[in-house]
Amino acid sequence: MQGYVDEELSVGEAVLSGGELPALCLIDAVCRWLPGVLGNEASAQADSFATGLLDHPHFTRPAQFEGLDAPAVLLGGNHEAIRLWRLREAMDRTRRLRPALWAAFLTERLAGLPRADQWWRLASGPSGGLRPAQTARWKGWKS
Numbered sequence: 001m002q003g004y005v006d007e008e009l010s011v012g013e014a015v016l017s018g019g020e021l022p023a024l025c026l027i028d029a030v031c032r033w034l035p036g037v038l039g040n041e042a043s044a045q046a047d048s049f050a051t052g053l054l055d056h057p058h059f060t061r062p063a064q065f066e067g068l069d070a071p072a073v074l075l076g077g078n079h080e081a082i083r084l085w086r087l088r089e090a091m092d093r094t095r096r097l098r099p100a101l102w103a104a105f106l107t108e109r110l111a112g113l114p115r116a117d118q119w120w121r122l123a124s125g126p127s128g129g130l131r132p133a134q135t136a137r138w139k140g141w142k143s
Helices: 020-031 041-046 079-097 099-108 115-123 132-138
Strands: none
Touching (some): 079 099
């Protein structure tokens, strides 16, 4: 009914049996931002999409499970190396799985990262969609 609907929201491309599940998704997404809803207020800052990227892979104990090893960097105790590994993984995952989100990140958020984090993206693999002219400014850059 056009006279009564002032805004439409979507939870994605899915066929559901009614509006209850999308309504619950919306309620949960909004309530997470209210003070006191989350056990740790900092949790929302680390949510997937909060940085414009998908989340990095997560690992738990034991360090080896069913023949698969957790990455050595996560076991080393170097917090900066762990942070950079997580950033690289989030960037690579976003680039692979959500190209439109990756393009928006490059356009809107990459320049806002600290220079070391920007360099990490360029030094850790494919240019991620940046043109060679855009990466040329990094030649000779030192931390």
